[in-house]
Amino acid sequence: MIKTFGLASGLALTCLLSTSHLTMAFAQGLTCTQPIKVLAQPRDGLTLLETYQDEFKALSGTTFQIDYLNENDRRAKSRADASTVGNYNVYYVDEANVALFASSDWIVPLADYFPAEYDYADFDPGRQKVATYDGKVWFAPLTGGGDLMVYRKDLLEAAGVAPPTTLEELLAAVPALTDTDAGIYGIALRGARGSGANVWRWMPYFKANGGEWFVDGKPAFNSDAAVKATETYLELFKYSPPGTQTGSWDESVGSFLSGQVALLVESTPLSGMAVDPNNSLVVENVGFLPPPAPLPGGGYGHGLAIATKANADETAKQCAGLFIAWATSKEQEQRRLEAYQFGELNRTSVITSQMFSDIYGPALGQALADTGKVTAVNFWQDARWPDLGDRWGIILEELINGTRTDVKASLDELEAYANELLTQ
Template sequence: MKTKKLRLALILASAALLSACGSNGNGADSSSSASPAASGGSGSSGSGGGKVTLTISRWAGPHADDQKEMLKQFEQETGITVKMDDVDYAQLQQKQTLNLSNKTGEYDLVWAQEIWIPEYIKNGYLLPIDDYVKDDSLNPKDFDFADYNPNLIKIVTADGKLYGLPTFIQLPIMVYNKDMLQAEGLTPPKTWDETLAVAKHFHDKGTGIALPAKQGQAAVDVFTSLVRSNGGDYYGTDGKLNLSGQANVEAARFWKDLNAVAMNGSATWHYDEVTKAVQSGQAPIGLTVSGQVGSLEDQANSSVAGKIGYAPLPYSKQPFGTLSVWNWCVAADSKHPKEAYELAAWLTSKETEKAMSLKDGQMPGRQSLFSDPELSAKYPFFPAVGEAMKQADTQPLSADAPKLMDGLATALSAIAVGNTDPQAALAQVQQDMASASGQ
């Protein structure tokens, strides 16, 4: 084993000898290091002259396992070793916060959900990456920053500074059985009125539309898209909560009307049950989430593979999507911030995103991939997701957002089962929020 002193001397003597140094054995997912690629990456030398090992934090599971295999390519191209700390989703934010708040320097790159980003930025956990984005030597050849969906970039931007690169998006979409619609002489719906007409047609025949109307976040995500598709929002131009605005009330009434022609049981369904109802051929039309629609095309387990059409959620004035997105962010206390950014850029490059999408259906943060012929052939729902992303935003990310989401979930459930007037339900949430804030 060579000492640090000897290693430094070797680096100064010849860069070629660096690639001959032994690999770092940290992390079961690391592969043997190779010489840095000639394409201009930062290579394996850190500021102290030693080998760079990056630690990334993300949730565990099949997607993480696939990513570990992909990371071997990055290691071979750059000579940088990557160690993945993948933990259960339920513990991820807590573990990230513990390390970032205590400035342990343990993590170089963290995978953060959009709802965590404001807190992470406010507390100084993340490093602005604007200067790195401008440094071509740190970016893959196919980087093209303009290809990131601008709605996603807005989520990781604060005070004019960029704090992450987006990937792995989710949003609700509409699915329909093309054969069942064609058999009834119906065309795929797009607007609120068209969707109500199709749902009523099938409801009169004993089925209807499958909805995630169970009290919870799925119903709120769908409703938020409906509100914004009607030109509404939860907050007025003065920044104050305004749930009783006309556009919001109209969306709530549409939600009530849609539930009136929903499949039996929808009032207790989440996305899982909606997807299963469509997959089994029971539901002619439904509202589910992009991360589940791949199962509809599973030839081995789906009775409707090849028969499903996809579209953004029903809209009043224009399609609108409610986004959830994961982002690669450089930790403010990273010992190797430049190399950490280089990894983030590689992970979200067009080539890597496409490879991960082909591997497991990951929804990328790059707009161009949703019209990629190879991806669209394998995943026919990609164009619809891309269309929904053109006008899209997250749920409100303000400090009182969790309480608002809970209140809306309760109200939408009551509206769905016909227990309350839509306008009165929204007014009650408004009142409860005001009382909670002492207004």
């Protein structure tokens, strides 16, 4: 359960560390003269950040301006801006478009402009993997996560089922935990089409069975691993609540929070919601573990990247890098923790802190640290991924709702589409 926590010690630490960074910035002789313009989508952490304009001005000599658009509009405008006029110094990017931005030279590698004292290595290992493309880091995380198994301790105990730690145990536990007469389902999945919906939840099973997107440079989407993953996903859907077959995150997570579901493997923001009495009816009975092995956590992340066009010289790039480092610093994460912004905590030092434990409980912090180690990039890191993933989402949805029945033929169709996509 989320607990109220005294903030004096955290605020004192924030002030101390901010002063330290301020001293280092001036010691390096960096003075920024032009405001940092940022294109982003709404995030509570960024709104909180704007209340500290004076702090950044004291640190850098300049101010910043954040323009907000919803996710789809943000993606469209950032593509248009990056490829033409370049009005923004910093872009908000995500796992779905970082490959496009990096391969198009619309953003620059972050490492050379992220001051060492801001400790990039402190970010959750899974977030770091998602921020890396072609061997280089491109953004600093604002939000993200992997997968966590969240389960009802009371339901598992009543059924005599131990929390599953392997995929084999999961497959045995889910039917045993299902009691439709009582309105209880063993698991909740995502059925709605989309690279970030049903495909996102299918991918860990694909990877767990040894699936690879490419073998020897050629698509391998209709492999035995893909067939097995799809059959497993469809089998598990027999024990998923009504509504999830056509639903996505909201339906899957909502069914757990309302008490209908014994366990599910979902993106880590769910875990904070599960222990928040404002969101969850099962607060007192929630347990956490990493995904059952060998399921990898589905890594995703959104963050801030340095634009190429608007930062024409090294000083401009350094100023943009300083803003990103400050905006994603330990101090800012501490403030977000104090404001109970669970979904915007990305740093290991914050997630494993005593304050985090006091607010969310020690079990959750340990589970998040453990799942970070098995979080992986499951999707194809390519600018064409959303197109391919969305096509598979349509096909997979039809398999889930029964308008298709032949798994292998469906995957053969995806394979043909992938080969067409590669020629474009």
